[in-house]
Amino acid sequence: MSTPKTKGAVHSNAIGIFRETSENTFQVVAYSTSGSVELTRETIDATTKDNDGANVKIMGGQSWSMSADGVVNYVAQNQAGSDVNDVQDSLDLFDAWANKEELTLAWTTGASSASDGSDYMYKGKAFLSSYSETAGVNDVATYSCTFESSGDIAKVQITNGTDTFTLVD
Numbered sequence: 744m745s746t747p748k749t750k751g752a753v754h755s756n757a758i759g760i761f762r763e764t765s766e767n768t769f770q771v772v773a774y775s776t777s778g779s780v781e782l783t784r785e786t787i788d789a790t791t792k793d794n795d796g797a798n799v800k801i802m803g804g805q806s807w808s809m810s811a812d813g814v815v816n817y818v819a820q821n822q823a824g825s826d827v828n829d830v831q832d833s834l835d836l837f838d839a840w841a842n843k844e845e846l847t848l849a850w851t852t853g854a855s856s857a858s859d860g861s862d863y864m865y866k867g868k869a870f871l872s873s874y875s876e877t878a879g880v881n882d883v884a885t886y887s888c889t890f891e892s893s894g895d896i897a898k899v900q901i902t903n904g905t906d907t908f909t910l911v912d
Contacts, residue, residue, distance in 0.1 A: 753852070760809050760890075761864075761908055763847035770909045771853075773836050773886070775813035780850040780865060782807045782896065807867065807892040809848055815876055815884035833876070833886055840871040845893055853908030854901065864906075867896035 760778045761769035772778070785803030815833045839846060851864030869890040878884040 757852045760811050761849045767906045772811050774816045775811040778811040780809045807896045810889045812887045815886050840874045862901045865896050866899045868893045
């Protein structure tokens with residue numbers, strides 16, 4: 744078995760945000776060029792006068808978010824101009840925002856074949872909380888979006904032969 748893509752330094756082109764479109768089937772988020780995942784935990788100040796000035800913290804709530812930037816594409820086509828029916832386009836992101844749709848997202852390399860080994864993903868439910876498009880003069884139109892958590896996020900091992908991931912050609 745070869746080494747999973749997350750073994751050692753992870754090349755940033757290998758990792759991204761995927762949307763679960765049906766059980767165990769994931770598609771990369773709409774022509775993204777960059778992405779990020781952020782895990783946060785609130786702390787609660789529990790300092791009392793008995794602590795002699797030392798701050799004491801206890802754990803509070805937790806949340807997570809994912810964000811992506813990408814190229815605007817209203818018709819899912821690859822660079823050659825051929826239709827790609829299994830990839831989210833920019834209008835799908837708008838629809839998720841407009842419909843207040845709860846999405847299942849994964850942050851992963853998508854390595855699930857026997858040759859890649861079993862990799863991991865961070866997986867959880869989220870809402871698309873912000874979406875914007877920008878179009879400068881003599882530039883490619885781009886979008887930015889942020890997904891905010893709706894519950895926990897979990898580290899899940901990708902199951903070879905069960906979990907499938909689709910990338911843009």
